[in-house]
Amino acid sequence: MEKHKLKELTEQLYKYNNEAHETFLNHRETGEKGDFFLEVKPFADQIKIICDEWEPLAVKWALQEKPKNLHPMQICNTAENIQMVSIRAFFPESSLKRFISHIQSIDFILRRMLEELDRE
Numbered sequence: 043m044e045k046h047k048l049k050e051l052t053e054q055l056y057k058y059n060n061e062a063h064e065t066f067l068n069h070r071e072t073g074e075k076g077d078f079f080l081e082v083k084p085f086a087d088q089i090k091i092i093c094d095e096w097e098p099l100a101v102k103w104a105l106q107e108k109p110k111n112l113h114p115m116q117i118c119n120t121a122e123n124i125q126m127v128s129i130r131a132f133f134p135e136s137s138l139k140r141f142i143s144h145i146q147s148i149d150f151i152l153r154r155m156l157e158e159l160d161r162e
Contacts, residue, residue, distance in 0.1 A: 048103055049159045051096040056152045058089050059124055062131040063145045069134045076132025089128040097121040100155065109158040112151070120151040 065085075069076060076082050100117045123144045130136040 048099045051092055052152055052155050054092050059148045062127045066131040073134050082132045086128040093121045112154055116151055120148050124148050
């Protein structure tokens with residue numbers, strides 16, 4: 043049951059990560075900042091709620107299953123990074139290189155988790 047929930051939450055975070063990437067590219071193209079109360083806060087709050095549920099489940103799973111190339115610290119960093127990215131996505135002045143680096147890092151960890159969860 044927990045693995046099913048973990049997979050579901052991981053898939054949601056994966057989708058939100060892609061959405062944050064698209065949002066950033068759109069705001070960077072237009073040069074307009076997102077409205078904090080109408081766009082930024084609701085999006086960041088959704089991700090925070092999922093992360094708060096996902097992180098403990100993911101850490102517990104990583105400690106029990108010991109998946110190759112996935113460690114609890116990476117999971118904690120991923121939760122922190124996706125929450126940061128969820129806010130920065132709405133600000134075109136954010137560093138493109140740093141933003142893309144975070145997106146790729148989050149993407150790698152979430153995809154690795156989904157691969158491992160599918161294998162079980």
